[in-house]
Amino acid sequence: MTVHPSLQPAVDAWTHSIEAISELVKPLAESDWNRPTECPGWSVRDVVSHVIGVECEMLGEPRPIHTLPRDLFHVTDEFSRYIEVQVDVRRCHTALEMTSELEYTIIRRSRQLRNDNRSPQTPVRWPLGTDNERTLERTLTTRAFDVWVHEQDLRRALGVPGNLDSPGGLLTRDVLVGALPRVVAEDAGAPAGATVAFDVHGPVEFLRTVRVDEHGRGSVDASVSLGPTVAFSLDWETYLRLACGRVRPEAVADRVKVEGDGRLARAILAAFAVTP
Structure with a gap:
């Protein structure tokens, strides 16, 4: 078996x-x-x-x-x-x-x-x-x-x-990316029509865009959005620590580049931790 x-x-x-x-x-x-x-x-x-x-x-x-x-x-x-x-x-x-x-x-x-x-x-x-x-x-x-x-x-x-790009790391990337629509659209309250880009670099690299539709529902894809409402750029380990609640956003502010709507960016970072 x-x-x-x-x-x-x-x-x-x-x-x-x-x-x-x-x-x-x-x-x-x-x-x-x-x-x-x-x-x-x-x-x-x-x-x-x-x-x-x-x-x-x-x-x-x-x-x-x-x-x-x-x-x-x-x-x-x-x-x-x-x-x-x-x-x-x-x-x-x-x-x-x-x-x-x-x-x-x-x-x-x-x-x-x-x-x-x-x-x-x-x-x-x-x-x-x-x-x-x-x-x-x-x-x-x-x-x-x-x-x-x-x-x-x-x-x-x-x-x-070590092992930031191991099989577990790639699985974790998919789990955390899957939570982004809820974080952005529901928890952070991004308005209809908002687009939020995440550019992650390091051992695991990916670019994902969360889009909020007219009903306030979020979706995520790998396409590039020109002029997003908010754009985040950060390394994979910092993304992981934030998403798993290991560190508060202000403690790694120097490792997270933010462009666009500052108020929405702060709301997203405040809601970024998705683990208990």
Whole structure:
């Protein structure tokens, strides 16, 4: 039995990223596991714990029975409380315990994926704190996206850049570009007839234009718009950090070139983060 061909890109991206995470953390000293990341309140250990925890839930394992401390400032709602349980329960784990559990989890999840011959449209329960069902295709794409973004969190925290244009990076580009119409038309409230261009350079390069129709609905394409309402030019890593809420727009203002309607540009940047 093999995975459906249309699911293979997401499986390949997930495999590449989670194995890269394993290689990154395997040689770390105990002190390195405590390095802070751009995820609020999370260390290197916490990011890896989160990755392990979600994969364990994808395997169908029961969630840990664990009471969170009351002083976690970054835990602000039910979703973050749900996510934090798998993280906090591992905060006392040693480096060896972390790497061993990660390796064992990768082996089991890889086996599960290899033996999965379900249709891409099969409904599956999404494990992260909801009873909602998603298609298998969307679930695997989301996992590949999440794992690659966390690989990059770890790389920045550890000072080991790389893999910005890996299979996970290209999948993430498509996920984030797909969110642009909502960001521009709905969240930022761009007016009918507005065009917003994004020129992204670096290891991953693309030019996309969001167009808002007369009904206020947004669409995105790869064509060039002459005289757009707003034009952004920035590097791929900065785009990623903004879109995933790792950094606030004012902190990277020197890395983002903006032309056109300043008020709309500020509204778009304020709404740019699309991850929880």
